[in-house]
Structure formats: structure tokens, C-alpha cells
Amino acid sequence: MTVRFEAVGNQFRLNGEPIRIVSGAIHYFRVVPEYWKDRLLKLKACGFNTVETYVAWNIHEPAEGQFCFEGIADIERFVQLAGELGLHVIVRPSPYICAEWEFGGLPAWLLGYTDMRLRCIDPLYLSKVDAYYDALLPKLKPLLCTNGGPIIAVQIENEYGSYGNDSAYLDYLRQGLVNRGIDCLLFTSDGPTDQMLQGGTLPGVLATVNFGSRPAESFAKFKEYRPDEPLMCMEYWNGWFDHWMEEHHTRDAADVAAVLDDMLAADASVNFYMFHGGTNFGFYNGANHIKTYEPTITSYDYDAPLTEWGDITLKYEAVKQVLSRYVNIEETPLPEPIPRKRYGEVRLTRRAGLFEQLDSVSAPISRVNPEPMEKVGQNYGFIVYKTRVSGPRRGQELHLQEVHDRAQVFLNGNYIGAVERWNPQPLHVDIPAEGADLTILVENMGRINYGPLLKDYKGITEGVRLDNQFLFGWEIYPLPLEGALQLQYEETEARPDKDEPAFYQGTFEASETADTFMRLDGWKKGVVFINGFNLGRYWERGPQKALYVPGPLLKKGTNEIVVFELHGARAAVVTLDDKPDLGAETGVDDSIISFTESDKAEEAQA
Missing domain, CATH: 3.20.20.80 (Glycosidases)
Incomplete structure (x- = not known):
């Protein structure tokens, strides 16, 4: 009608x-x-x-x-x-x-x-x-x-x-x-x-x-x-x-x-x-x-x-x-309450380091400059930039111009610090005489949704320089983290003394499906996937302390959890609790x- x-x-x-x-x-x-x-x-x-x-x-x-x-x-x-x-x-x-x-x-x-x-x-x-x-x-x-x-x-x-x-x-x-x-x-x-x-x-x-x-x-x-x-x-x-x-x-x-x-x-x-x-x-x-x-x-x-x-x-x-x-x-009966369940601790017993498998999860693109995501056809996720720096160079400052949004910097595979959009401080570096491999992992943390700055390109948007010298000649690895990743996991524990990005994988059994909340106590920053579904980001800086897991994302029997942790966890264990935790209220x-x-x-x- x-x-x-x-x-x-x-x-x-x-x-x-x-x-x-x-x-x-x-x-x-x-x-x-x-x-x-x-x-x-x-x-x-x-x-x-x-x-x-x-x-x-x-x-x-x-x-x-x-x-x-x-x-x-x-x-x-x-x-x-x-x-x-x-x-x-x-x-x-x-x-x-x-x-x-x-x-x-x-x-x-x-x-x-x-x-x-x-x-x-x-x-x-x-x-x-x-x-x-x-x-x-x-x-x-x-x-x-x-x-x-x-x-x-x-x-x-x-x-x-x-x-x-x-x-x-x-x-x-x-x-x-x-x-x-x-x-x-x-x-x-x-x-x-x-x-x-x-x-x-x-x-x-x-x-x-x-x-x-x-x-x-x-x-x-x-x-x-x-x-x-x-x-x-x-x-x-x-x-x-x-x-x-x-x-x-x-x-x-x-x-x-x-x-x-x-x-x-x-x-x-x-x-x-x-x-x-x-x-x-x-x-x-x-x-x-x-x-x-x-x-x-x-x-x-x-x-x-x-x-x-x-x-x-x-x-x-x-x-x-x-x-x-x-x-x-109008009198409307409320639906039956949706069940919540504590499944308990889940150990993620398998690990795959990002940099060891970079070539299997991404195809490199050669560029003169470290281009942002959008110029290499990428929308979301992470992006890796790699270049070789000649040496020796002592006491220089590494500048990431207009990084969007958070970069982790590695020299010869060793973590030397983070450069954050809201705190874009340069990093102090020493390059040995034989030179060094410079690797930068950048996270797109979400484009601006309001105001005059909507055109929000992601990745390194203006260039990388040591003091005033721009670095040219880069290999770029897009990491949108879409679809099934071809990762080769190893049975291993977390490495709390090693600050490096890695995927952690584990499973748990569910006799029934219900809503639950994933706590990542002891983890630092990253993204969680459950049965291939991207739940979203976590970060120890809060306020949110647990991710909501709707019951329909689970299945009776074996369920897979994959955590992409950017820095390393004290222990590769997550907890599926029946209580939410959005942080201290104000x-x-x-x-x-x-x-x-x-x-x-x-x-x-x-």
C-alpha cells in the first residue's frame, strides 16, 4: 500500500x-x-x-x-x-x-x-x-x-x-x-x-x-x-x-x-x-x-x-x-536474551614473523619515493618500506615527513623506535661503515571523517630523510591483510624481549556459540582475526580493554584466532571472557x- x-x-x-x-x-x-x-x-x-x-x-x-x-x-x-x-x-x-x-x-x-x-x-x-x-x-x-x-x-x-x-x-x-x-x-x-x-x-x-x-x-x-x-x-x-x-x-x-x-x-x-x-x-x-x-x-x-x-x-x-x-x-515483547560465555584462556602456540615472510604475503613495488598507500592501489591495513642506506653516518636524525599514521622503524632488523603522527619526533641513528637496511612499517589507523582534512593519504606521504638528505630508491610492500594469508607458522612461544611484528595463531573448541569478549592483557598493539573475520584493533593505551566477539562469528567445534601483534606480547595468550571492558568511565x-x-x-x- x-x-x-x-x-x-x-x-x-x-x-x-x-x-x-x-x-x-x-x-x-x-x-x-x-x-x-x-x-x-x-x-x-x-x-x-x-x-x-x-x-x-x-x-x-x-x-x-x-x-x-x-x-x-x-x-x-x-x-x-x-x-x-x-x-x-x-x-x-x-x-x-x-x-x-x-x-x-x-x-x-x-x-x-x-x-x-x-x-x-x-x-x-x-x-x-x-x-x-x-x-x-x-x-x-x-x-x-x-x-x-x-x-x-x-x-x-x-x-x-x-x-x-x-x-x-x-x-x-x-x-x-x-x-x-x-x-x-x-x-x-x-x-x-x-x-x-x-x-x-x-x-x-x-x-x-x-x-x-x-x-x-x-x-x-x-x-x-x-x-x-x-x-x-x-x-x-x-x-x-x-x-x-x-x-x-x-x-x-x-x-x-x-x-x-x-x-x-x-x-x-x-x-x-x-x-x-x-x-x-x-x-x-x-x-x-x-x-x-x-x-x-x-x-x-x-x-x-x-x-x-x-x-x-x-x-x-x-x-x-x-x-x-x-x-x-505498542506492546512489543523483548527478544530472548543473547547468551554470553567465558571460554577462558586460549594459547596461541604458532608464530609467523612478518619480516621473515614478507615476500610470501606481499609483492614488492619499486619506487623512487616511499609512496603512500593510495598510489600503489591500497586502501587499508599496513604498508612496509625498505631501502639500503650507505655508511658510515654518525649522530644523524631520521625524519619521516608526514607519516600517516604510526610507523615502526627497524635498522638491520632491530627496532629503533616509533614515529607517530601526533608526535612526529625524529629518531637518532648511527649507520655503520658497511651501510644498513632501513625498514619502516606504517599502520593506517583510520582516515579522518570530519572537517577540512578529509583528504587523508596513508603511509609515508612526504618522504624520508637523514638530516636534510632525502632517501630515494624504495621497495614497497602493501599489507592490506585481506583474505587468507599464506603464512608459514612455527610452533613457538612469544618473544617478550624482541620488539618485532608477528602473527600468532591458535584455536579453541566451542560446544556452543555465544557472545564473548576478547581480552588481550599483556599484548601491546595490533589487530585480531577470528575465523578469518577482522574484529578490529586493540591497543594497550586504551581505553578499550576487550574486543566484542558476536556469537555468530563463532562456530561449534574448532575456532581459529590470529593476532597480528606489532611489538610483542608477554605471553601468547588471550582470554575470552563474558564481561565487556570499555575502560574507565568519565x-x-x-x-x-x-x-x-x-x-x-x-x-x-x-
Whole structure:
């Protein structure tokens, strides 16, 4: 049955009847598909009538012209499932989504086009967007409410006013949606400031605002520009995300409920960002860069009403209580609790050193300069640079210019130090008379997802020099760590006295599958794979101390764990526990939650 959803004056109407949108964000690409129904049912049981999701371009077109809409990328199934459960759906497609997601959802291969201008009416950029829309939008069109589906509204671009003011670009995207049959309500969303509302909106297109506190102030600014449109907070930041090397953020449930109450009392609609955060699996975490580079952790728990692992929180209950005073909450039975299990310690008894097997896991590329990943066709992971340095040279300084993001440096196979993007100090080196082999392993820790520094090339981006002498003539080994690695493991223990990158492999038996949490106490930094699935990064600097392992990633019988450790562990043992550990908690200052109201970049000061 065709449904008509529209903005009429200061109201939203569904088939002519007034409706308040009470929505919560759940990103399908941050949740294993087996748990989509669980999360959506809990959303509905809390009193929400709508689910909102971004669409991550880099998930759906990981390589140019190669599209994926299966598994965790099956957006059609996610939307269909929401509709089957009686929920409306708001879709916020790419090209750009921010979302603390790698490159703001833009595919990394765009950076291979060095002359391309992002997020503007650049013909080359728009040609890539058009090709993507040609693949994506035919999948969404049958799911629109105008065609009997659950999608009631689609976003044109995301928080564009905080980035640019190219109204021709916004109109091109709008027209691209319309020409491909997206005939439902279209909208934009921006922070409630003059600059953002001027730069990010379009005449004749519904505008919405994003904030975390002080709704009266935010809506007042919005009304200066759109006095005759419904009030809609498209992103109500009821929690916050974490960066590595910072504390875990939380926000008081009573404060969240009070701000929600204020919004609903003003007759506004709302979308909780996030209702359920999920996980930045693999290499898909993003990063911020205001005064310095700040990579986001693997967990995207966000201190949301549902935890990363799907548990109901005090915030969930407080929100439901407020909603019950404003909307009729349909009685929805909660799904059965998802089991959690402690599998205990797992010894990783086999080891494969990276440098000993470099030629078997990567094909070298010869270049004059140490080129960044994008210039050798690589998107994510790690990259190794090797060269020979003549000697003797005493007391020289080794400079890695603009390393993105963290480099480990080895001389004749011996670790001499790390150079980090946020602490780019040179290393002091002595080269013997016979010369030395210089090897540099660089980790891409996630591309910037917000602000003016989106063009975030990875690897060594400007060159390597000893004092003022640039070093030329390099062998480059891409290490995207995709697919099955052809590693030759040896039965061996960890080498705590040896600082070198290595893969550690082990297995454990499971008589039943359940959610669990992998602790890596005694390990330093790296990436974990379970049954070939990239769980994401760990780092002893925290705050996160355990990685969430959804039960569907396990299987009855033998399960494989591979840890790529960058520095070396005290012992090659991990623990599969039944308890999460996101690190020490800290309250989130109100200035953090409302930061887009002045400048989203101020988050770095929180």
C-alpha cells in the first residue's frame, strides 16, 4: 500500500494524519546481520516508531566498480526487516556520512585520483557518485513508502554546512535522487548555526538540525531560517564516542531523558544518535583531526540506550519512561536474551614473523619515493618500506615527513623506535661503515571523517630523510591483510624481549556459540582475526580493554584466532571472557554534547 509522508507547515503527516517521528539510529554495517532483528525489536519496545541508518559507500563499493550488497552490507534486507517489524525507516545515503567511520564513508580509492575535489561540483567526483547511485538507488526505490515500503525520508548530504557552501553540488545530489526515482521526502541536516544553516540547506527541501543539549536555543536558531517547517532533531547526541589514548565517555541517563522531555514538549520529532552504536569492525574506524590526529577505537558503544553487545541500559529505561508520556507505546515483547560465555584462556602456540615472510604475503613495488598507500592501489591495513642506506653516518636524525599514521622503524632488523603522527619526533641513528637496511612499517589507523582534512593519504606521504638528505630508491610492500594469508607458522612461544611484528595463531573448541569478549592483557598493539573475520584493533593505551566477539562469528567445534601483534606480547595468550571492558568511565561535559552548535571541531577539547 502506498504511503504518503510529508511535511505540511509545522507538522509531519502520514497519509494526511499528524505524526511525530521518534527514531533511533542503528547502522546495519556495525552490527552482524544475525542481530539486526534483536536490535530493531528492542528499538520498537522502547517506544520508537522509526529506525534511521546511514549508508556507507565504502562498504558497498570497496573497489571501484565492484559492488557489494551481501552479508553485513545487505541494506535491502535490513530495511525490509524493519518494515516487517512495523517500523518506518529514514535512510541517509552517501556520498558522505561522517559517523566516525573511515573517510566519512567515502571509498579510499577516490584518493587515487589526485586531482579530484571532494564534496563539491567537481565533474570527476560526481561521475563516481553517479556510478555508485546507479547501483545503490535501484535497490532502495522499491522500499520507498511511495512504493509500499518502509522508507519515509532520504537525506541529500550530511552536515554539509560544516564543510562547504556549494549549493549547486547539493542540488545535483537532490536531482540525482529524484531522477533515479527517489520520490519520498528529501531533507538535509546541519548544526544549528548561521554558517551551517546557510551552507548546508536547499530552498524547497526540508531542513533538520543536530545537537545534544539546549534544544530551545537550537530550535530558535533553526526557526530564524525555517519558521514554517516541522522541528526535527535529526541527531540527538545522547552519548559519545571514544578515541584511543583518551578515557571512555558516558552521559547521565537522567540528563538524556530531561533533554528529550524538553524536545518532545516543544512538539518536536527526534532521531537518537545513537540508539545502538555497534562496532567498528576491521579497519573501518574513522578519526578526527582538530589540533592533532585522534583515531577512534574499535567499539562504537557510544554510551547509547543499547550497549555495543545489545544490552538494555538505565538510559534505555529512562528514555522509555519519557516517551510513554508523549506517544502510545505498542506492546512489543523483548527478544530472548543473547547468551554470553567465558571460554577462558586460549594459547596461541604458532608464530609467523612478518619480516621473515614478507615476500610470501606481499609483492614488492619499486619506487623512487616511499609512496603512500593510495598510489600503489591500497586502501587499508599496513604498508612496509625498505631501502639500503650507505655508511658510515654518525649522530644523524631520521625524519619521516608526514607519516600517516604510526610507523615502526627497524635498522638491520632491530627496532629503533616509533614515529607517530601526533608526535612526529625524529629518531637518532648511527649507520655503520658497511651501510644498513632501513625498514619502516606504517599502520593506517583510520582516515579522518570530519572537517577540512578529509583528504587523508596513508603511509609515508612526504618522504624520508637523514638530516636534510632525502632517501630515494624504495621497495614497497602493501599489507592490506585481506583474505587468507599464506603464512608459514612455527610452533613457538612469544618473544617478550624482541620488539618485532608477528602473527600468532591458535584455536579453541566451542560446544556452543555465544557472545564473548576478547581480552588481550599483556599484548601491546595490533589487530585480531577470528575465523578469518577482522574484529578490529586493540591497543594497550586504551581505553578499550576487550574486543566484542558476536556469537555468530563463532562456530561449534574448532575456532581459529590470529593476532597480528606489532611489538610483542608477554605471553601468547588471550582470554575470552563474558564481561565487556570499555575502560574507565568519565562523564561527558555538556560542551561536548552540544559541540556542533559552535564548531564540531571543538570535540577535541573535551
